[in-house]
Amino acid sequence: MSTTQVARPITDAEIDQLCINTIRTLSMDAVQAANSGHPGTPMALAPLVYTLWNRVMRFDPQDPIWPNRDRFVLSNGHASMLLWSLLHLTKTQAVNADYEILGQPSVTLDDIRRFRQLDSKAPGHPEYHWVSGVETTTGPLGQGVATSVGMAIAQKWLAAHYNRPGFELFNYNIYAVCGDGCMMEGIASEAASLAAHLGLDNLCWVYDNNHITIEGNTRIAFTEDVATRFMGYGWNVLRVGDANDTDRIEHALEVFRNTNGRPTFIVLDSHIGYGSPHKQDTAAAHGEPLGEEEVRLCKRSYGWPENAKFLVPGGVYERFASGIGARGAEARQEWTKLFEAYRTAYPELATAIDQMQRRELPAEWDRNLPVFPADPKGMAGREASGKVLNVLAQNIPWLLGGSADLGPSNKTLLTDTDAGDFQADNPSGRNLHFGIRENAMAAIVNGLSLSKLRPFGATFFIFSDYARPAMRLSALMELPAIFIFTHDAMGDGEDGPTHQPVEHLASLRAIPGLVVLRPADANEVVEAYRYIMQLRHEPAVLTLSRQALPTLDRSKYAPASGVARGAYVLADAPGGNPDVILIASGSEVSLAVNAHETLLAEGIGSRVVSMPSWDIFQHQTQEYRDSVLPPSVKARLAIEQASTFGWRQYVGDSGRIIGMKTFGASAPLKELQRKFGFEPDQVVAVAKELLGRE
Numbered sequence: 277m278s279t280t281q282v283a284r285p286i287t288d289a290e291i292d293q294l295c296i297n298t299i300r301t302l303s304m305d306a307v308q309a310a311n312s313g314h315p316g317t318p319m320a321l322a323p324l325v326y327t328l329w330n331r332v333m334r335f336d337p338q339d340p341i342w343p344n345r346d347r348f349v350l351s352n353g354h355a356s357m358l359l360w361s362l363l364h365l366t367k368t369q370a371v372n373a374d375y376e377i378l379g380q381p382s383v384t385l386d387d388i389r390r391f392r393q394l395d396s397k398a399p400g401h402p403e404y405h406w407v408s409g410v411e412t413t414t415g416p417l418g419q420g421v422a423t424s425v426g427m428a429i430a431q432k433w434l435a436a437h438y439n440r441p442g443f444e445l446f447n448y449n450i451y452a453v454c455g456d457g458c459m460m461e462g463i464a465s466e467a468a469s470l471a472a473h474l475g476l477d478n479l480c481w482v483y484d485n486n487h488i489t490i491e492g493n494t495r496i497a498f499t500e501d502v503a504t505r506f507m508g509y510g511w512n513v514l515r516v517g518d519a520n521d522t523d524r525i526e527h528a529l530e531v532f533r534n535t536n537g538r539p540t541f542i543v544l545d546s547h548i549g550y551g552s553p554h555k556q557d558t559a560a561a562h563g564e565p566l567g568e569e570e571v572r573l574c575k576r577s578y579g580w581p582e583n584a585k586f587l588v589p590g591g592v593y594e595r596f597a598s599g600i601g602a603r604g605a606e607a608r609q610e611w612t613k614l615f616e617a618y619r620t621a622y623p624e625l626a627t628a629i630d631q632m633q634r635r636e637l638p639a640e641w642d643r644n645l646p647v648f649p650a651d652p653k654g655m656a657g658r659e660a661s662g663k664v665l666n667v668l669a670q671n672i673p674w675l676l677g678g679s680a681d682l683g684p685s686n687k688t689l690l691t692d693t694d695a696g697d698f699q700a701d702n703p704s705g706r707n708l709h710f711g712i713r714e715n716a717m718a719a720i721v722n723g724l725s726l727s728k729l730r731p732f733g734a735t736f737f738i739f740s741d742y743a744r745p746a747m748r749l750s751a752l753m754e755l756p757a758i759f760i761f762t763h764d765a766m767g768d769g770e771d772g773p774t775h776q777p778v779e780h781l782a783s784l785r786a787i788p789g790l791v792v793l794r795p796a797d798a799n800e801v802v803e804a805y806r807y808i809m810q811l812r813h814e815p816a817v818l819t820l821s822r823q824a825l826p827t828l829d830r831s832k833y834a835p836a837s838g839v840a841r842g843a844y845v846l847a848d849a850p851g852g853n854p855d856v857i858l859i860a861s862g863s864e865v866s867l868a869v870n871a872h873e874t875l876l877a878e879g880i881g882s883r884v885v886s887m888p889s890w891d892i893f894q895h896q897t898q899e900y901r902d903s904v905l906p907p908s909v910k911a912r913l914a915i916e917q918a919s920t921f922g923w924r925q926y927v928g929d930s931g932r933i934i935g936m937k938t939f940g941a942s943a944p945l946k947e948l949q950r951k952f953g954f955e956p957d958q959v960v961a962v963a964k965e966l967l968g969r970e
C-alpha cells in the first residue's frame with residue numbers, strides 16, 4: 277500500500293503537495309468506507325494543517341504530552357479526519373492513563389480504515405483520553421475555541437510562576453481551527469472577548485471562512501462581518517485569501533508569533549470539498565460521503581491514482597519525520613536538558629511541575645483544614661467553602677479559579693495577599709475574573725485542567741445551565757475540574773423563581789462521571805473538598821447554601837467524614853433499628869435532624885441519612901449501601917429542596933418525597949419553606965403518615 281503510484285515528486289513544493297493530498301485522500305477514503313462523516317472540510321483545510329504541523333508547530337510525535345508542546349485544537353471537530361491523518365502520518369505515539377508512552381502508534385492506518393467504527397482510534401470526533409495527541413474533545417461547536425482560551429491562560433500562568441532567568445520552560449503557543457459554526461456559537465464570542473481582554477498573544481484561531489454550513493450558504497443566517505467583530509474585541513486580524521497558499525499561511529502564522537499583547541485571528545478563505553467537480557463549495561461536501569465516482573474524480577483532479585485507497589505514497593512519512601518530527605524531537609530534547617538543569621537549580625519548583633503533570637497533590641495538601649465547632653446558628657455553605665478554599669490554595673500552589681462576576685457572593689475569592697488577580701499585566705494571578713460568561717468559564721476551566729492546573733469556576737447554581745455543555749465535556753474527558761455553585765436552593769427567596777434552581781441537581785446527577793456533592797453543614801463542606809481534591813479523573817460539582825446552616829454537633833451525631841461514602845447514617849434510632857428513614861441533603865439535613873429529635877421524643881425511632889452525593893454512594897459496596905438503607909425498612913422519606921426526579925430509587929414505591937414539583941416563588945425564605953413543606957412539623961407529619969400513625 278505504501279509504494280507510490282504517484283509521479284515521483286522532485287521539488288519541496290511537490291512533496292508538500294503530495295503530503296497535503298495524502299491528508300485529503302485519506303479523509304475521503306475513510307468517510308467513504310464508513311459511509312458517514314465529513315469529507316469536505318478536511319479536503320479544504322489539508323494545506324492549513326499541513327503547514328501548521330509540518331512547518332510551524334513544536335510538537336514531538338514521540339512524546340505527545342511533553343509539557344512545552346504547542347497545542348492544536350480542532351474546534352470544528354467534525355473535520356476529525358484532519359487530525360487522524362496528522363496523528364497517523366506523524367507517527368504520534370500512544371500514551372496511557374498513567375502518562376506512559378506505550379511504544380505503539382496512536383492512530384494506525386487500520387484505525388483510519390475503520391474510521392467511526394467501535395474501538396477504532398479514529399472515532400467520529402476528536403476524543404481526548406481516547407486518542408493520544410488529541411488535546412481536547414470537540415464536536416459541540418464553539419467548545420474547542422473556548423477551551424483554547426483556558427489553555428492560553430494556563431501557558432501564561434505557568435510561565436509567570438515557573439520560568440526563571442535562563443529557564444524559559446513554558447513558552448508554547450495554542451492554535452485552534454474553527455469554522456462558521458464555531459463563529460456563530462455564543463460561547464466563542466464570550467471566550468474571544470475575554471481572550472482579547474487578557475491580551476493572550478499566545479493564542480491563534482484560524483477561521484475556515486467557507487460560507488457553508490449544513491443548511492447551505494451562510495447567507496441564509498450569518499451575514500455579519502466576522503473580521504470586524506474580532507477587531508472590535510481587540511484581536512489582531514489577518515486574512516489569507518487562498519486556503520491552498522501554504523506560503524501565505526506560513527507567513528500569517530509567523531505574524532502571529534511576532535504579535536505581542538493580543539491574540540491573532542486568521543480569516544482563511546477556503547472552498548469546502550476542494551477539488552470535487554460536483555460538490556466543491558456546496559453543503560453536500562460537508563457531512564456525507566462524496567460517493568465512489570466523485571471520489572475518483574477528486575483524485576483525478578489531485579493527480580492521484582483514481583483507484584488507490586488509503587494510499588500513503590513513498591516520501592510522505594519521511595516528509596513529516598524531517599519536518600515536525602525532527603523539529604519536535606530537537607525542541608523536546610533541548611527542553612528536557614533545560615529541565616534537568618532547572619531541577620538542580622530549583623528543585624522545589626521542578627517537583628511541583630512533576631506533580632502537576634501527573635495530577636498529584638503536593639505533600640500536606642490538606643494541612644490546616646478547619647474543623648468547625650457545633651453551632652446552632654451555624655454558617656452558610658458558601659462561607660465555609662470560602663474558608664476551606666483559601667486554606668487549600670495555600671497548600672496547593674496551582675489551585676486557581678474564579679467566578680463569573682459573583683466572586684463576592686460565591687465566596688470564591690482567594691484573599692491570600694499574594695494570590696492576585698489574573699490580568700494581562702499580572703499573569704501570575706490566581707483569581708480569575710471570567711466576567712459574566714458562564715458558558716466560556718466552564719470551557720476555560722476545562723482548558724486549564726487540560727493544562728494540568730487545578731481550576732475551579734463558580735456562579736449561582738441556577739446559572740449552571742449556562743455552564744453545563746462544557747461540564748458535560750469535563751466528565752467525558754475525565755478532567756478533575758471543580759465547579760462551585762452557591763445559592764443552591766431557595767435560600768435567595770426574594771429573588772424568586774428565576775434564581776431558584778429546581779431541576780439542576782437532577783440534571784447534573786444525570787451526567788455520567790460527574791461527582792455532585794451537596795454538603796449539609798460546614799464540616800461536610802470540609803469533607804467534600806477533601807474528597808474532591810483527591811479526584812484525578814472526575815469533575816466535581818459542589819452546591820452550597822446561601823444561608824447559614826446549623827453546624828451539627830458531631831459529638832452527638834456521626835462524623836462528617838461519612839461524606840466520602842456519599843451517604844451515611846448521621847443520627848439513628850435507639851439500637852440502630854429505625855421505624856422510618858429520613859434521607860436528606862444540604863440545607864434539608866438539619867431539618868431532618870430536627871424532625872428526628874421530635875419523633876424520638878414521641879417514641880418513634882427514625883434514622884437520618886445525610887446523602888451529599890448520589891454518585892459517590894452508588895459506588896459503595898452493596899453491603900455498605902444496605903447498612904445505610906436497610907432493605908427491610910420500607911418507610912422512607914427523602915427531603916430535598918429540588919426536583920423530586922430520581923428520588924424514587926432511594927425511597928421505593930412506598931416511600932415519600934418532600935421536594936419541588938413546581939418552580940419556586942418570590943418571597944422570604946421562611947415563607948417559601950412553609951409553602952413548599954420544608955418545615956420540621958411537616959416532615960414529622962409525613963413520617964407519621966408513612967408509619968400509619970397520624
Ligand SMILES: Cc1ncc(C[n+]2csc(CCOP(=O)(O)OP(=O)(O)O)c2C)c(N)n1
Nearest residue numbers: 317415416417455456457458488489490562
Ligand atoms: C453546538 C452544535 N450544534 C450543532 C452541531 C451540528 N453541526 C455539526 S457541523 C455543523 C455545521 C458547521 O458548519 P461549519 O462550522 O461552517 O463547518 P463546515 O461545514 O464549514 O466544515 C453543524 C450544525 C454541532 N456539532 N454542535
Ligand SMILES: [Mg+2]
Nearest residue numbers: 455456488489
Ligand atoms: Mg463553514
